[in-house]
Amino acid sequence: MSPTTIDLLTLDELGTAFARAARDLYGLATLPPVAFEAPRRPEFGDIATNVAFGLAKAARLAPAVIAGAIAERALSDPRVRATVAAATPTAGFINLRLVPEFWHQALRAILTRGADYGRGEPQAERISLEFGSANPTGPLVVVQGRTLSIGDTLAKTLRLAGYDVYTEWIINDTGGQMETLGRSVYARYRQLWEPDFPFPEDGYPGDYLVAIAEHIRAVDGERWRHVPEAQCRADLATFARDVNVREQQAVAARFGVTFDRWQSEKSLHDAGAIEAGIARLAELGASYEKDGALWVRTTRSGDDEDRVVVRADGRPTYFANDVAYHYDKLQRADRVIDILGPDHHGYIARLNALADAYGRSGAIEVLLAQQITLKRGAEIISMSKRAGNIVTLEEIIDEVGVDAARFFFVMLSIDQPLTFDLQLAKEQSNDNPVFYVQYGHARIASLIRRVNERDPALVDEARAAGMLDPLTGPTELALIRRLAEFPGVVAGVARARAPHRLPKYARDIAADFHAFYDKSPVLPVVESDRGLATARLALAFATQTVLAHVLELCGVSAPERMDRTSGTA
RNA sequence: GCGGUCGUAGCUCAAUUGGAUAGAGCAACAGGCUACGAACUUGUAGGUUGGGGGUUCGAGUCCCUCCGACCGCACCA
Numbered sequence: 001m002s003p004t005t006i007d008l009l010t011l012d013e014l015g016t017a018f019a020r021a022a023r024d025l026y027g028l029a030t031l032p033p034v035a036f037e038a039p040r041r042p043e044f045g046d047i048a049t050n051v052a053f054g055l056a057k058a059a060r061l062a063p064a065v066i067a068g069a070i071a072e073r074a075l076s077d078p079r080v081r082a083t084v085a086a087a088t089p090t091a092g093f094i095n096l097r098l099v100p101e102f103w104h105q106a107l108r109a110i111l112t113r114g115a116d117y118g119r120g121e122p123q124a125e126r127i128s129l130e131f132g133s134a135n136p137t138g139p140l141v142v143v144q145g146r147t148l149s150i151g152d153t154l155a156k157t158l159r160l161a162g163y164d165v166y167t168e169w170i171i172n173d174t175g176g177q178m179e180t181l182g183r184s185v186y187a188r189y190r191q192l193w194e195p196d197f198p199f200p201e202d203g204y205p206g207d208y209l210v211a212i213a214e215h216i217r218a219v220d221g222e223r224w225r226h227v228p229e230a231q232c233r234a235d236l237a238t239f240a241r242d243v244n245v246r247e248q249q250a251v252a253a254r255f256g257v258t259f260d261r262w263q264s265e266k267s268l269h270d271a272g273a274i275e276a277g278i279a280r281l282a283e284l285g286a287s288y289e290k291d292g293a294l295w296v297r298t299t300r301s302g303d304d305e306d307r308v309v310v311r312a313d314g315r316p317t318y319f320a321n322d323v324a325y326h327y328d329k330l331q332r333a334d335r336v337i338d339i340l341g342p343d344h345h346g347y348i349a350r351l352n353a354l355a356d357a358y359g360r361s362g363a364i365e366v367l368l369a370q371q372i373t374l375k376r377g378a379e380i381i382s383m384s385k386r387a388g389n390i391v392t393l394e395e396i397i398d399e400v401g402v403d404a405a406r407f408f409f410v411m412l413s414i415d416q417p418l419t420f421d422l423q424l425a426k427e428q429s430n431d432n433p434v435f436y437v438q439y440g441h442a443r444i445a446s447l448i449r450r451v452n453e454r455d456p457a458l459v460d461e462a463r464a465a466g467m468l469d470p471l472t473g474p475t476e477l478a479l480i481r482r483l484a485e486f487p488g489v490v491a492g493v494a495r496a497r498a499p500h501r502l503p504k505y506a507r508d509i510a511a512d513f514h515a516f517y518d519k520s521p522v523l524p525v526v527e528s529d530r531g532l533a534t535a536r537l538a539l540a541f542a543t544q545t546v547l548a549h550v551l552e553l554c555g556v557s558a559p560e561r562m563d564r565t566s567g568t569a
Numbered sequence: 570g571c572g573g574u575c576g577u578a579g580c581u582c583a584a585u586u587g588g589a590u591a592g593a594g595c596a597a598c599a600g601g602c603u604a605c606g607a608a609c610u611u612g613u614a615g616g617u618u619g620g621g622g623g624u625u626c627g628a629g630u631c632c633c634u635c636c637g638a639c640c641g642c643a644c645c646a
Contacts, residue, residue, distance in 0.1 A: 035585090037585070039589080040588095040589050040590080040592095041589080041590080044589080048589090050588060050589090053587090053588060053626095053627090056626075057626095062626070063588085063626075063627095090589075091588085091589050092588075092589080092626090092627095093588080093589060095589095135646075172646065174646080175645075175646050176645055176646055177645080177646045178646090180646090291644090293644060295644095304571085304572070304642070305642095307644090308643090308644045309644090310644085311644045312644075313644090315644085317643090317644060317645090317646090318643095318645070318646050319644095321646090342574085342639085342640060342641090343640065343641070344640095344641085345573060345574070345640065345641060346572090346573085346640090346641045346642065347641095348573090368574080368640095370574070370575075370639085370640090371574095371639065371640070373639095411581095411582080411583095412581090412582065412583095413582080413583075415574075415575080416575075416582075416583095417574080417575065417576095417638085417639065417640095418581080418582080419580095419581070420581090421580090421581080424580090424581080424595085430608055431594085431595065431608080432594095432595095432608095433593095433594065433595095435608060436594090436608070436609090438608090439606085439608050439609080440609095442606080442608090443605090443606060443608095443609085446605080446606055447605055447606090450605055450606095451605080454605095488585090489585090492585055493585095495585090496585065496586075498585075498586095500582095500583085501583090501585075504582095504583070504593075507593080507594080508593090511593095514609055514610065515609095515610070515611090517605080517606095517609075517610090518601095518609070518610050518611090519610090521604050521605060522604090522605060523604065523605035524604040524605070525604090526605095561606090562606085562608070
């Protein structure tokens with residue numbers, strides 16, 4: 001073992017060294033935060049920090065001057081000099097080129113920690129994350145595909161980052177829409193015998209309710225046929241709700257998403273949660289009576305107008321559900337995150353108002369997923385539940401596959417409206433980024449298989465990460481650098497609630513691996529340079545570990561082989 | 570009308586939250602396999618970040634104002 005590896009600093013220690021230098025130079029009371037990021041251009045160096053910019057105003061000096069001074073002072077430490085091959089302050093940034101041994105040490109850490117690599121320190125914060133939620137009146141549609149993908153990936157990444165995350169889905173099974181559902185099902189049921197039986201104006205169109213009506217006929221026969229609607233509507237609605245929820249759960253599961261809790265609003269009602277939440281608001285002086293109704297002072301938190309929670313006749317409004325559910329969640333979690341669809345942005349103010357009222361300002365965080373436009377080639381598919389021409393999530397899965405759909409949905413930033421071209425996703429399946437990434441993983445698996453056939457001992461040696469010094473090529477070091485970003489990527493995704501960075505990161509890993517694969521052969525050098533072959537295979541192992549982990553976070557499979565003929569959707 | 574979100578390469582999207590010469594993929598063009606899977610790789614081209622003002626060392630990002638797209642604006646859910 002080379003003695004130089006012992007003297008090297010870790011990335012954290014390096015950051016601390018630069019922070020100390022800044023503190024001492026400018027008489028700061030505390031250490032300034034020093035974060036390293038990849039420089040804009042690779043020729044600038046391996047890592048860079050912009051710490052000088054943050055100090056410029058207070059020090060009344062140009063960032064470039066500060067950067068130069070900090071770099072010089074930090075380099076007076078012999079351990080920093082041992083780790084840093086070159087420091088070049090430019091335009092206020094401090095660019096650092098690190099010695100190859102630093103990267104070998106980073107690679108060794110990946111191989112040692114395996115699937116645990118990238119895990120953050122346990123955080124004290126408990127997070128309730130609600131997403132995907134849909135009305136139990138029909139099948140899941142494309143927007144749920146988006147929120148399910150984003151929510152599941154965010155949940156997994158938050159857990160990896162060290163948070164205690166609890167995922168929830170709310171079933172909207174109270175109020176007028178259940179009544180509408182009941183009337184719609186009743187009409188469909190009657191139409192099985194009387195095709196001219198009138199369908200309600202505001203009923204839910206779509207063939208799925210016909211299927212449910214047929215289902216009821218299969219179970220109950222003509223039992224409801226001569227029962228007045230008013231007497232059986234609620235039963236029919238409940239039956240339809242259960243069928244819909246079961247199907248929603250099945251599709252979500254097929255999509256790779258499960259929840260810690262499926263919360264029925266009706267059961268919240270039955271358990272007295274509405275009364276509890278409302279009573280607490282009253283205690284806190286956040287509500288008042290006017291015209292016989294009970295209002296919540298949401299305008300105090302920026303809402304356009306105060307909101308009614310209980311009508312004059314005593315029936316709770318829909319907002320009462322939000323009150324009950326969020327009061328419940330706030331008691332179970334430090335932070336409540338809701339991922340909502342695009343038509344819910346009016347709720348943000350009133351949800352903030354609830355957090356304020358309960359003395360937990362800022363504890364409710366709303367992530368709004370923007371709209372999705374579906375296209376099939378040049379044709380825009382207008383999806384209107386009213387018109388009944390919906391494209392279900394299940395149809396999208398059937399058409400492009402779970403992996404492609406999830407990768408695509410996670411890939412896009414949540415607050416960007418987007419266009420999803422089904423035709424393109426299907427036709428270009430071979431050029432789809434997800435296949436590119438999966439191919440990278442399969443290629444590594446194949447490489448390991450081939451080396452194992454030739455020389456099983458070498459595979460064991462690579463896995464044990466003995467001598468990594470032979471890794472000196474630019475593409476090799478670039479790949480290690482990329483893999484070493486993983487803990488930072490995880491922390492960043494968790495902090496910024498930005499899961500869309502993961503697919504891009506996966507693509508970057510795959511691209512760096514493919515370049516490495518082209519440049520750094522393993523099998524052909526097994527006899528001529530066994531040490532080099534071993535070190536390269538070790539790098540392939542580490543790549544596989546990180547790549548598989550990123551794909552797992554995205555809900556995408558990491559295949560050992562890919563079959564060209566069946567690889568297309 | 571009021572409020573909100575958003576306009577980035579031909580197309581689909583990034584830009585780590587105010588930092589370096591705005592980056593990727595697809596599409597286009599030109600190269601690379603008798604070494605491990607060519608579903609790969611190397612390169613070229615493509616931009617007044619919707620328009621115009623402002624704030625400061627520095628703006629795609631912040632403020633104002635137009636233009637355009639979408640979403641909300643119930644004692645519906």
